Each structure stands twice: as C-alpha cells, then as structure tokens.
Amino acid sequence: MKSRLSLALGAALLAAAPFVAGLPASAADYTLKLGSVLAPTDPLQIAAEDFKKAVAERSKGRVEVQLFPSSQLGDTQDMMDQAAAGANVGTFVEASRVSVFVPEFNVLVAPYAFNSVDELAKFVESDTFAGWNQQLKKKSGLTLLSFNWYQGARHMLTKKPISKPADLAGVRVRTIGQPLWVETIGAMGAVATPLPWAEVYPSLQTGVIDGAEAQPAAIWGAKLYEVITDITLTSHIYLMSGMLVSDAWLQSLPTDLRAIVAEESKRWGASALKSNVDGAGKIFADIQKTGVKVHEIDVAPFREAVKPVWEKMKLTQLVATVRETLKK
Template sequence: MTSITRRQFVQAAASAASVAAAAGWPLAAQAQASVSLRLSSSMVADENAAHYVWFQRLQANLKAAVGDSLKLDYFPNNQLGKEADVVQQVKVGSIDMMITGSSIWATVAPELGMLDLGYLFDDYGHAARALDSSVGASLNQMLQKRTGCSILTWASHFGARSVYTKAPVKSLADIKGVKLRVLPTPAFIETFKTMGAVPTPIPFGELYMAVQTGVVDGFEHDAGTVLASKFNEVVKSCWQTEHLFSPMVVVIGKRGMDKIPANLRPAFLKAVADATQQQRSIAADKSRAAVEELKRLGMSFHPMAATERNAVRKQMESSLWAGFAKQHPATAPLFSAISSARG
C-alpha cells in the first residue's frame, strides 16, 4: 500500500481547500455533511409548471452558493400525497418543504384565506408589493403561531386564474348552475357561490378524471397549469374572469428549518429570495405563451366584460371582504394595506 508523508497530506488538503475557495464555496460548508431537504409539489415537473420553474432556480442558486452542502430532493405531481396530507406532514416534519398555492394553508391558518377572495389583487405586481411588505409578514406570523411553519417566500403562478369549462361560458348568466372544481377553502367556495356557480371541492390530482367523467363541468386555474397538466384535453373554453392573482407560497416546517446549519441559513434564504425574483420575471412571459399555445391547441378564450367585472368586484368587497374581516379581525388592517399597495 502506498503511504504519504504528513507534509504531502497537508499540501494535498491545502490544494483541495484552494479549489473549493476558487469555486466560491464557503470552506465551512465544505467541511459539513450534506443536508437534504424533501420538497413536495402537486404540479408536474415541467417548464410550464410554476412550482418546477421556481424549484429549478432555487436548486441552481443553492449549488452556486454552497455546493452540495445543502440539497433538495424534489417530489412533484403529488408523489408524497395529496396537498392536505402534505400540509400535515410539513407540520410534523416528515416532509421539510412544500410549494403550493396559499389556499391549502388556509385550512390550518384561516386568515390566509383572504388571499383567495375574488378580485383582491389587480395583477401580480400588486400582489408582490403587498406580500413582500407588511401583509406577507403578518400572514407569516399568523401561520407560525398556528402551525410552527414559516413562509419562505411568495412567488407567482403563471397568470391569473380564470374559468375553464367543457361548454363555452361567456357571462355571469352562463355560469349559473355550472359545477366548478375549487379548492376546499371558504374563500374559494363563497367567491363562486357569489358568481352563481356550484363550487365543488376536489383534490388537484383527481381533477383531470373528474372533468373527463362529468363529476364537474370545469374548474378555475391559470393557463400555465392547464397546459402543463394537459387539462386542455378535457376542457375547450376559457372565460377570462381573471378573478384571482393567486400567490404561490413556499412553506418550511420547523424541523425542516432546524436541519439547515446556522452558517448556511443566510445563503439558503438569499437563494430563496433570488429564486422568487427570477421566477416572477418569467411568470408573465410564461402566462402569455401558455394562452397562445392553448389557443393553438383549440382552446377558445372569452374575456369577461368590464361592466360585469366591476359589478362583481364591488359585490365581493362589500360582502365577502367585509365579512371575512369581521370573522377574522386580524385581517382587517391587511385589506387596507392591500388597497394602499395598488399602483
């Protein structure tokens, strides 16, 4: 067996350290054992899926910052279970992180349900201004208090949510009595009751089959998700209500956060923030591209009339928004802050 002298060993170690430093990796990170975080998503691993695009940016940012000291094990397409079950697993720590819409976390922190109220935001720029400031910070504190979990960031889905149906829907009159899949949160359910539809909660992973078999007549979602999940195979019409600029939220459990060594947390949080800025800049282009591709594949699009949009928004504000603030008083100042964040 070949042996080396102590001097040779020290020289080799110094050389390896120099390589790590030249690569921009913190030496402390190199010395630590690698930490892996389990990250769950309900969406497919596709470039048209908002979750996956954000994950890719985070993964690249982490690799550049800390090398292999902190890794992500990504589980798309509900591989770790339905979203409602994953929420509970993030709480107890069997799953570390979750990318999802804010809606599902309203099942354990109902104040977050305000973000699902129809016509709350004008666009994703408005949503970002509000959620990156006091509104997002307050909602995070509420979630931490109730669950111990923390909101790492608010990103964007690929466009506003609109109504997709088998048969064309072009007005409030047409939506009356139409069975639409919605998430199982009061805000979603009440929004569509107000609009005259029949809201029907169904897990995302069961949606394709539910539409195909006629359990529901359609659903509401964003164009990028419709394209990525091939929902255009079962619906052919979109009523562009743009009723919701739904924020994408990334949540980490307490045990997940505790796994990250203290000296790596600043780099991790910066990688998260950078991934969000990168993903937001991609989202608008992805949304437009998804709509054009859906049109090419045979989907028809029908803009909501401005008069109907204004009428519904006023109705939402006077009934649902006011009622929500009364039921959850801590959200009352947040509605005002959201209004102040309008451009």
C-alpha cells in the same frame, strides 16, 4: 382526527428516512424534500430545479434539495401535514392553505382584492406580511421561506361559453377545498366542487364536474385543454404561492445555510413570477390552436357578484389594510 394525525406522523417518519423509492441515502448534511402537485414542465417546477442547483452550489453540497413534482408526495395538504409534523418536507402553498392558522392570509386570495400581480408582489414584501409569517411559525410550526412564487391569474374553464355569473348556474366547477375559494366560486354563479388537483382532468373527462378554474401554466401542464371547450379570462384571483417548510427543520440548519435556503427561495420565486407573467400569452395562443376558445370579457359583473364574499369572510377591513400598505 386521530387517524389523520397518525397518517401525518407516519408520512413524516417516511419522509425523514434516508431513502425514498429506492433512492440512495443523501451525502448532504441536510435534505429538503420539495414536493408539489405541479407538472415537471410548470414554470414553478422549472424554477425549483434552479433553486435546487443554486442551494447545492452555495452550500457546497451541505444542503440537498430533492424534487417530487406531480403529487409524488401526496396532495398539498398531505405535504403540509408532513412538514407540520416536523419532516424535512416542503411544498408550494397559496395563502388560504395557511389561513387556518392565521386568518389574515386569506386576503391574498380574496377575489379581485388586488388590481395586478405587481401590487400583490409588493405587498408580500411588507412588514405586515412578515408579521403574519411570524404568527404562522408560532401557531403551526410552519414557515414561509418566500412568497413570490407566482403561478398566474385564475380563469374559468368550461364546456360552454360564459360571460356573466348567470351563465354558470348549475355548472359544477372544481376549486380548492378552502372556505374562501368555495365561497368565491359560488358567488361567481357556479356550484363550487372541491377536488384534489390530480382528479381534475379525469373528473372533467367523465363529467363528474363541468368546469374548473386555473392559471395558464397549470391548464397547459395538466392538458386541461383536451377536456374543455372554453376559457373565460376572469382573472378573479392572482395566484401567488409561497415555499412552505417545517420551521423546526429550518432552525436545525446553521445560520449560514438557513440564509442560503431563504435567499435562493426568494431569488427563484422571482424567476418563476417573471416566467409566468411573460409566458401566459404564448400558452393561450397554443391552447387556441387546439380548438379551445379563449374569451376576453367585461369582468365587472363578476367583481360585483363576489363583493359579499369579502364581508362574509371578514376581509373587508383587511382589504383596506392592503390598500393602505400599498400606498407606503
């Protein structure tokens, strides 16, 4: 634990330095180093470019957002650790990443808990969700500027056709290294294998893993179609992410600048959501042109298989809370 904390503090000091990789010191009053594991071509990263420009324009140059895609600042957990240590670092996180502080967040990635991305987008604007974010600030020193950076529905990627959980028996499938994700992929029939995103392509290529699960833009951006043969449209999780930053850094901004950063984060998150919804069909069409087969299946057997995950992860009542909130 001490060594991990030391690494996080060291990374925080590095991130707070006036230059990164030889870049000159920023002339802005405040700087946010926004990193991600995503490719520069990912819709979230493209929207982040617009977020950067909009913040600079509205703040008249007082706030500078510097972008570091493709794991330049480390894996997602590395960037979270830097932000938690107080660095001016931000990143995109899915809900299970912050559920270690506020367990309720896990319901946002509970398998088949939402029937559409529209339901999820509505829920994250609720007072219930806002209350969870307040708890996150108190417990971790982290805060979500917005939580509408939709990445897409997660689907199963394999080297053979699958249509039911039994087809995944013995198949090593990479997933996010959080308990809910591990339980979900295991319940779907596979051998859940947590790995950093940057290791997915070479691990598929060398046979360390037999499959993965990911959303359309990530499949395309990481060129995973080169190392798989089949995509099965399971849509087991609608992957919504939030822009996470250090609350200490956010509170260091004057009130007007704090509002600008939050407003533009939400604005460009909505843009990323639209791009990923609108662009999924074309991505799958382009993937099919490479020879990879894309299968539409009856997901009912997978829905049934993951039901025990809700109970095991203590999410059954939370799913009910979500359904009630959505009725309002």
